[in-house]
Amino acid sequence: MKKTVPGTKETKNSWGIPTFEASASFCLYMVAKNHVTLGFHHGTSLKDPESLLEGTGKNIRHVKLNTVKDLEQKGLKNLVQAAARLKGKPPMRGMGGK
Numbered sequence: 001m002k003k004t005v006p007g008t009k010e011t012k013n014s015w016g017i018p019t020f021e022a023s024a025s026f027c028l029y030m031v032a033k034n035h036v037t038l039g040f041h042h043g044t045s046l047k048d049p050e051s052l053l054e055g056t057g058k059n060i061r062h063v064k065l066n067t068v069k070d071l072e073q074k075g076l077k078n079l080v081q082a083a084a085r086l087k088g089k090p091p092m093r094g095m096g097g098k
Helices: 068-072 076-085
Strands: 009-012 018-021 025-031 036-040 061-065
Touching: 025 076, 036 076, 061 068, 068 076
Parallel strands: none
Antiparallel strands: 009 018, 018 025, 025 036, 036 061
């Protein structure tokens, strides 16, 4: 993450979920038994030409990473960078880091 978005810091949100911040919180990750979920706070505002994003929430969208190789999916790096560049959108309640 720090290579993709220089200056990124890792914090934890109000629920203890690891969150990445640049100028504001832009994504998080959660570890499950068979995958890692990479969530984007304002995923509905991101262009996703590779159709990587999943979810039906009001704002959040996510990408499920089943293997380390999934980190190399076409379009994932662009999603992360675009999420970090979103301006004028405050973090959703509880999603900002501490």
